[in-house]
Amino acid sequence: MAEDEGLRARKRRETRKMISDVATGLFVARGFDAVTVAEVAAAANVSKMTVFNYFPRKEDLFFDRQEEGIALLRQAFRERRKGASPVAVLRALARSLVESDHAFARMNAGVAGFWHMVEVSPALRARLREMGEEAEAVLVEELTGQVGAPREDPIARLLAAQVVAAIRVAYSEGLRQIATGEAPEVARAAVVELFERGLTMMSASARGTPYA
Structure with a gap:
């Protein structure tokens, strides 16, 4: 069977x-x-x-790997080391994606072409916004679940929104650099650096809360 x-x-x-x-x-x-x-x-x-x-x-x-992204996010929190902060979990996940050259961490002309199709399609842009909201909801679920807080906890919602915003801004900057002719490795380094800044801001927001 x-x-x-x-x-x-x-x-x-x-x-x-x-x-x-x-x-x-x-x-x-x-x-x-x-x-x-x-x-x-x-x-x-x-x-x-x-x-x-x-x-x-x-x-x-078109967005056929959305479920995989959510699964990776959930797995990262499920397998977190005891005492590891949410920022540490997300930083480790981002590092593993970059080091393994995962499709989610690539930055090249092919990736830029993919996102250009999103840019010119209202339907895809709308779905992308929904996916951001779905990712935020998953993050809130994982964050509150770690500390036993209610799902409507505003601090968890704030932290989740910061993560999604950091991803969006970092990735768009990488695509901008690709469009201006920067080498893929330079663009990817910019994505990583901006995401790290976003995590630093998230860490500051979490200070003094159970999520720190």
């Missing part, structure tokens, strides 16, 4: 990746807004319903 479940899970991952890869190819060739879910389904040789079974919204075909 376990073997059958493992096989089904693997097939689902493979199907999901195949659909995502097909969609990405169409988006790159024609632009996100010009491609329909029906066209993605036809190109992937699956039904439209199958596409929606894996990706509830068309925008999720």
Whole structure:
């Protein structure tokens, strides 16, 4: 039974990746807004319903790694060392992503092209804002869970908002540098430096609270 479940899970991952890869190819060739879910389904040789079974919204075909990002965030807090502050957890996560050359930490022309598609699509920009709110909600859940505070704790909400803002500002600066011709390693260093500044601000905000 376990073997059958493992096989089904693997097939689902493979199907999901195949659909995502097909969609990405169409988006790159024609632009996100010009491609329909029906066209993605036809190109992937699956039904439209199958596409929606894996990706509830068309925008999720584009942002197909959102779940992975949330999972990495949750895992970082679940595996934190005893006594480690939220800032230390987030700093360690960022460092591991950079050192492993994870896709989330890359900064190059391909990444810039991806985000240019977001910039020119109102639907993708709207979904990106929602994703920021979702990430904030997860951070609040993890932060309050660590100290036994209520979910509506304003300090946790403030800290979560600072983290998401730091990511947004740092990443946009890296993309700006790529656009002006800076080398990828220079742009990535700028992203890391700005995110570190954001964490320092978060640490100051947490001082004197259970999150410090």
